[in-house]
Amino acid sequence: MSGAYEAVIGLEIHVQLSTRTKMFCGCELSFGDEPNVHTCPVCLGHPGTLPTLNEQAIHYALMIAAALGCEVPPLNEFARKNYFYPDLPKGYQISQFDKPIAVGGSFADVGITRAHLEEDAAKLTHVGASGRIHGSGHSLVDFNRGGTPLVEIVTEPDIRSAAQAREWAQLLRATIRQLGVSDVNMEEGSLRADGNISLRPEGSEELGVKTELKNMNSFRFLERGIEAELERQREILESGEAVVQQTLHFHPEDGSLTPLRSKEYAHDYRYFPEPDLVPVAPTEAMLAAAREAMPELPLARRDRYIEQVGIPAEAAATLAFQAEYAEFFERALEAGDGASAKAIANWVTGELVAALRDAGDVDPGDSKATPEAVAALAGMVESKAISHGSGKRVLSKLVADGGDPAAIVEAEGLGQISDSGELEKIVDAAIEAEPEAAEQVRQGNQKAIGRIMGFVMKETQGRADGGAVQKLIRGRLGAG
Amino acid sequence: MASELLELTVARAAERIRSGELSAGEYFDAYREAAAGDPLNAFLWTAEGPDEGGAGEGELSGIPVAVKDIFCTEGVATTAGSRILEGYLPPYTSTAVKALREAGASVLGKTNMDEFAMGSSNENSAFGPVKNPWDHARVPGGSSGGSAAAVAGRLAPCAIGTDTGGSIRQPAALCGIVGMKPTYGAVSRYGEIAFASSLDQCGPLTRDVTDCALILRALEGRDPMDATSVGIEGGVELPSREDLKGLRFGIPRELASDAEGIERGVRGVFESTVELIERLGGELAETELPHAPHGISAYYVLAPAEASSNLARYDGVRFGPRADGDDLTEMYERTRHDGFGDEVKRRIMLGTYALSSGYYDAYYGRAQRVRTKIAEDFARAFESFDFVVTPTSPTVAFELGARTDDPLAMYMSDYCTVPMPLAGIPAISIPAGLAEPDGGGPELPVGLQIAGPAFSESGMLDAAHALERAIGFDSVPGGGS
Numbered sequence: 028m029s030g031a032y033e034a035v036i037g038l039e040i041h042v043q044l045s046t047r048t049k050m051f052c053g054c055e056l057s058f059g060d061e062p063n064v065h066t067c068p069v070c071l072g073h074p075g076t077l078p079t080l081n082e083q084a085i086h087y088a089l090m091i092a093a094a095l096g097c098e099v100p101p102l103n104e105f106a107r108k109n110y111f112y113p114d115l116p117k118g119y120q121i122s123q124f125d126k127p128i129a130v131g132g133s134f135a136d137v138g139i140t141r142a143h144l145e146e147d148a149a150k151l152t153h154v155g156a157s158g159r160i161h162g163s164g165h166s167l168v169d170f171n172r173g174g175t176p177l178v179e180i181v182t183e184p185d186i187r188s189a190a191q192a193r194e195w196a197q198l199l200r201a202t203i204r205q206l207g208v209s210d211v212n213m214e215e216g217s218l219r220a221d222g223n224i225s226l227r228p229e230g231s232e233e234l235g236v237k238t239e240l241k242n243m244n245s246f247r248f249l250e251r252g253i254e255a256e257l258e259r260q261r262e263i264l265e266s267g268e269a270v271v272q273q274t275l276h277f278h279p280e281d282g283s284l285t286p287l288r289s290k291e292y293a294h295d296y297r298y299f300p301e302p303d304l305v306p307v308a309p310t311e312a313m314l315a316a317a318r319e320a321m322p323e324l325p326l327a328r329r330d331r332y333i334e335q336v337g338i339p340a341e342a343a344a345t346l347a348f349q350a351e352y353a354e355f356f357e358r359a360l361e362a363g364d365g366a367s368a369k370a371i372a373n374w375v376t377g378e379l380v381a382a383l384r385d386a387g388d389v390d391p392g393d394s395k396a397t398p399e400a401v402a403a404l405a406g407m408v409e410s411k412a413i414s415h416g417s418g419k420r421v422l423s424k425l426v427a428d429g430g431d432p433a434a435i436v437e438a439e440g441l442g443q444i445s446d447s448g449e450l451e452k453i454v455d456a457a458i459e460a461e462p463e464a465a466e467q468v469r470q471g472n473q474k475a476i477g478r479i480m481g482f483v484m485k486e487t488q489g490r491a492d493g494g495a496v497q498k499l500i501r502g503r504l505g506a507g
Numbered sequence: 508m509a510s511e512l513l514e515l516t517v518a519r520a521a522e523r524i525r526s527g528e529l530s531a532g533e534y535f536d537a538y539r540e541a542a543a544g545d546p547l548n549a550f551l552w553t554a555e556g557p558d559e560g561g562a563g564e565g566e567l568s569g570i571p572v573a574v575k576d577i578f579c580t581e582g583v584a585t586t587a588g589s590r591i592l593e594g595y596l597p598p599y600t601s602t603a604v605k606a607l608r609e610a611g612a613s614v615l616g617k618t619n620m621d622e623f624a625m626g627s628s629n630e631n632s633a634f635g636p637v638k639n640p641w642d643h644a645r646v647p648g649g650s651s652g653g654s655a656a657a658v659a660g661r662l663a664p665c666a667i668g669t670d671t672g673g674s675i676r677q678p679a680a681l682c683g684i685v686g687m688k689p690t691y692g693a694v695s696r697y698g699e700i701a702f703a704s705s706l707d708q709c710g711p712l713t714r715d716v717t718d719c720a721l722i723l724r725a726l727e728g729r730d731p732m733d734a735t736s737v738g739i740e741g742g743v744e745l746p747s748r749e750d751l752k753g754l755r756f757g758i759p760r761e762l763a764s765d766a767e768g769i770e771r772g773v774r775g776v777f778e779s780t781v782e783l784i785e786r787l788g789g790e791l792a793e794t795e796l797p798h799a800p801h802g803i804s805a806y807y808v809l810a811p812a813e814a815s816s817n818l819a820r821y822d823g824v825r826f827g828p829r830a831d832g833d834d835l836t837e838m839y840e841r842t843r844h845d846g847f848g849d850e851v852k853r854r855i856m857l858g859t860y861a862l863s864s865g866y867y868d869a870y871y872g873r874a875q876r877v878r879t880k881i882a883e884d885f886a887r888a889f890e891s892f893d894f895v896v897t898p899t900s901p902t903v904a905f906e907l908g909a910r911t912d913d914p915l916a917m918y919m920s921d922y923c924t925v926p927m928p929l930a931g932i933p934a935i936s937i938p939a940g941l942a943e944p945d946g947g948g949p950e951l952p953v954g955l956q957i958a959g960p961a962f963s964e965s966g967m968l969d970a971a972h973a974l975e976r977a978i979g980f981d982s983v984p985g986g987g988s
Contacts, residue, residue: 077735
């Protein structure tokens with residue numbers, strides 16, 4: 028990114044609520060069931076049917092409002108958003124327009140414009156080469172998803188980079204997951220993010236022409252998509268041309284962006300108040316119930332990890348902001364096994380995160396390395412039963428095959444060399460092999476000790492306790 | 508014997524069935540035969556026999572009811588008078604029909620109507636116009652024209668319809684029967700095919716006021732399937748009043764003396780009915796509803812706006828006929844082009860326009876403000892009066908075809924009935940007498956409209972009952988043309 032421009036990014040996040048039933052009828056929610064089994068006359072838009080409000084959805088939306096520090100206006104109202112599409116059985120979507128359930132919040136330094144409730148559309152499958160409606164032979168509609176409650180969260184354009192957008196969205200996801208009101212799974216579509224993206228000259232307060240970016244169905248794609256769009260806009264601006272307001276579709280396969288046909292998004296939605304529903308006036312009791320239902324949220328959890336559990340700030344944030352790691356950590360902490368919280372946190376946020384990423388972005392919840400095993404491992408290293416290096420080897424075994432760390436140490440012969448005589452012999456051999464370094468250490472150069480250490484570690488295949496080795500070397504070389 | 512049965516009121520028939528004097532089967536058969544012979548094109552479907560499981564112990568035990576074809580009935584074709592629903596078999600039954608069945612009634616048949624309840628003459632039905640039983644060359648009114656004609660023409664003892672701008676009261680007036688639009692929210696709309704959701708309300712069409720109360724009693728109630736339904740607190744009492752002492756009646760000049768287009772004969776009947784109110788001890792005075800004359804304009808923005816959205820679901824994707832098309836848009840266009848009639852298309856276009864970005868405030872927004880003003884006018888009037896009275900329809904039944912080329916003239920049929928649904932309040936039309944049309948010809952029924960505050964149904968029925976007794980309307984349609 029050239030220094031001349033500043034990125035201005037706002038996000039629109041759709042969260043599918045995990046209520047028992049749909050937004051406006053009694054059909055159960057489902058994912059992955061055979062098509063069109065969770066339907067009724069209401070969610071199929073049969074003539075004469077009417078929507079009725081799902082109170083659990085209102086409760087969940089009020090929880091989200093509380094978590095995002097939003098105000099809840101005294102009255103919220105549903106409206107009809109009118110457009111024709113086969114995934115919309117009534118020819119309109121019931122959504123909230125000018126009277127949303129929540130307004131004006133702030134979450135992790137990003138302003139929240141509003142959060143509103145609406146119903147999800149049905150799922151379309153376009154049969155044919157393109158996978159999109161144009162050029163497909165025919166399209167299939169699965170109404171199971173139609174009518175699922177959604178909360179749409181709209182942020183202020185307060186985000187300044189693609190990476191920040193990703194981090195913020197991940198924190199939002201962790202928070203909503205913690206609330207227990209959604210599965211927040213981007214791949215399954217229970218969390219969907221669109222971006223409003225523009226550039227402006229650095230220092231300017233005006234907003235540039237924005238584009239809307241759709242179809243970023245993972246956090247990685249969210250970052251990559253925004254990055255690509257910022258790059259595209261920068262090239263346009265630098266060549267002296269103007270950005271055209273449009274909606275772009277991100278293609279994760281090759282990172283390209285294509286404009287949606289104007290027909291696919293240029294609608295006059297003809298909003299008007301939904302006459303089949305009455306406005307909702309959240310009572311003090313409803314607001315209190317929402318507040319009381321809130322568990323500890325990631326930001327508060329991070330602070331607790333730092334202040335009460337005694338974990339370094341960075342590790343605390345890593346854990347607290349990634350609900351699946353926080354859950355893993357809490358379980359490991361519970362298993363304890365003599366390891367300190369800090370040691371467990373370091374193993375989880377350091378080696379485990381890296382190992383799971385290397386294993387192909389495995390969710391820690393699905394990891395073969397159980398929280399109990401990682402806690403035990405951290406304890407073994409902390410008590411010097413094995414070296415840190417051996418610990419890493421045990422962890423990669425755990426991630427690959429699971430199992431019990433003690434058994435792996437036993438089987439692999441990774442136990443720390445506890446026989447001081449044996450260790451002394453290896454240290455002597457090391458000093459002999461690295462005479463130059465030994466001389467430097469004698470003359471007070473502490474850094475040179477590393478080379479001798481390296482020799483020992485190589486000889487012992489990491490089974491030696493680093494602290495003990497260092498002590499031995501210093502003793503031998505009279506370096507104190 | 509059969510023709511004597513067809514003259515019984517619902518209350519009398521139900522009483523005889525309860526006492527064992529009359530068998531429910533015999534009574535139903537008399538009407539089944541009459542309805543099957545339908546000379547009025549009032550029915551689109553008639554039942555073979557009483558509903559299974561119906562005819563229970565309720566107040567309407569054994570009573571056949573004609574049901575406007577706008578109410579969904581599981582497994583029985585429901586068209587709303589439109590080609591676009593030809594062959595549609597609803598997978599569920601409307602709450603109103605269920606309520607009637609629970610009270611012991613059986614569906615006698617589904618009645619013809621203006622397509623999607625849009626019309627005042629029943630000439631907008633895709634299945635041909637209904638004839639007025641008083642004169643087969645004239646319209647029965649609309650949109651519940653089939654229900655009104657069936658009840659007046661002795662093809663059904665009672666019926667239900669829907670009223671959005673006058674669709675129960677106006678045909679009741681033109682056919683010489685009683686018709687009531689209850690307070691918005693009194694009767695569930697679930698399963699009633701929507702025209703204009705904020706206005707539509709189901710109500711009875713009957714031979715007399717007592718029957719009207721009986722049917723309303725069965726219909727009203729809060730329905731968990733309709734978020735806008737509340738029922739009528741305290742229920743509906745059967746009317747018993749014989750005078751109007753202590754009741755204050757206002758005559759809104761905008762809908763009576765000052766109203767343009769009220770036929771001479773209609774005015775005459777209205778004036779003599781007003782005198783009758785006074786003779787029965789009612790207090791009378793002129794009052795004002797200053798915004799009522801704008802009712803038609805507001806109504807023809809709001810109702811089409813809601814209709815344009817309500818009718819979007821008829822897209823050929825999930826039910827009803829589907830036309831072929833090279834792509835999705837063409838399929839939509841052809842399906843809707845072939846399926847909807849002219850008036851429906853006109854209103855969809857009107858409504859779509861009124862809601863369009865840039866026009867919303869000028870049309871929909873302004874019409875909503877007029878609506879509020881009209882409601883305030885009524886509220887002010889009801890500070891001084893228990894009820895207001897007006898002619899129901901400016902004219903008696905007009906000739907088939909007389910207004911089909913002039914939508915605005917047709918819309919004026921609802922001049923006196925439109926303000927009440929805009930205000931959400933109840934109103935009843937009762938036969939007040941006969942009058943010649945302005946153009947001359949045999950005398951035809953004239954309706955008197957009584958409107959009252961929200962949920963004043965019991966009192967309104969009581970007053971209507973006293974007036975009905977005093978009017979003593981006992982003419983029956985002669986038919987012919």
